[in-house]
Amino acid sequence: MTSQWQNFLRNLGEWHGTFASLDANGTIQDTTASILTLEAEEDDRLVRFRLRRFADGDVNGTPSRDVSEDYRSLGRQVVFFANGTFCKGTLQVAPGIAFGGEFGFVDGDRRHRLVQLHDSAGALNGLVLIREFRAGSVAVEQPPLQAASLLGDWRGEAATINADWPEPDSAPAAIQVQSAAGGELSLQITIGLHSEQAQGRLLLLPDGGYHLSPLQVSHRQPFSVQAGWLASPGRLQCLIRRFDGSGAWQSSTQLRLQRP
Numbered sequence: 001m002t003s004q005w006q007n008f009l010r011n012l013g014e015w016h017g018t019f020a021s022l023d024a025n026g027t028i029q030d031t032t033a034s035i036l037t038l039e040a041e042e043d044d045r046l047v048r049f050r051l052r053r054f055a056d057g058d059v060n061g062t063p064s065r066d067v068s069e070d071y072r073s074l075g076r077q078v079v080f081f082a083n084g085t086f087c088k089g090t091l092q093v094a095p096g097i098a099f100g101g102e103f104g105f106v107d108g109d110r111r112h113r114l115v116q117l118h119d120s121a122g123a124l125n126g127l128v129l130i131r132e133f134r135a136g137s138v139a140v141e142q143p144p145l146q147a148a149s150l151l152g153d154w155r156g157e158a159a160t161i162n163a164d165w166p167e168p169d170s171a172p173a174a175i176q177v178q179s180a181a182g183g184e185l186s187l188q189i190t191i192g193l194h195s196e197q198a199q200g201r202l203l204l205l206p207d208g209g210y211h212l213s214p215l216q217v218s219h220r221q222p223f224s225v226q227a228g229w230l231a232s233p234g235r236l237q238c239l240i241r242r243f244d245g246s247g248a249w250q251s252s253t254q255l256r257l258q259r260p
Helices: 004-011
Strands: 013-022 028-041 046-054 065-071 078-080 086-089 099-107 110-118 124-134 152-162 165-179 185-191 194-197 201-205 209-213 223-232 235-243 249-258
Touching: 004 078, 004 086, 004 099, 028 124, 086 235, 086 249, 099 223, 099 235, 110 209, 110 223, 124 201, 124 209, 165 249, 185 249
Parallel strands: none
Antiparallel strands: 013 028, 013 124, 028 046, 046 065, 078 086, 086 099, 099 110, 110 124, 152 165, 152 249, 165 185, 185 194, 201 209, 209 223, 223 235, 235 249
């Protein structure tokens, strides 16, 4: 079984892409070009992170933002799964404190990342969609997700990391996507012997992605937030972060699914 650090190393490389700011309805407000670099040193014990963003779109020019950081360990707020896919974010929902999280999907020479942003009252007020391509690769962006691409049955495996135990628990998993009233989609998620109806508003996004979350989160009732990505037709990855009735982060789950 690989360690969290080894899973993190699957993200190494130079990634060229864009940061797109979306409003709460999923409409793109603006887009900024980016180059993100993750380089390992000292026999992979150190990872150097650098993110450059270019407001004018010229990645050969001077960046409008340039951020660097070194990593020798990983905090509790982030969990990595075996293929490098990860999620991170707020560990405790509390009054007056903004809530947020990031879903980071990895597939070969592609990364699809989604940041969700809630205000200090718990209301969803925006998203940031990050589409990245490994430098020198021929990887391409996926089409905007359509309902027809999700409908039907998906089956595969789930890996769950709990707040009190960092080793993943594996179980068979399935998602059934059906049309509901008003043209909405209904997601029935089964992991092991447990089945539940996904709650929240579903947004279909560019690059084969989706976001599913309550419009309002609270420390007074349990909830989950979710994102998914079709890296290619017939292959679906999902990430779910769950919070208990006190607003504390409870677990994170990755689902890797295919059509049967």
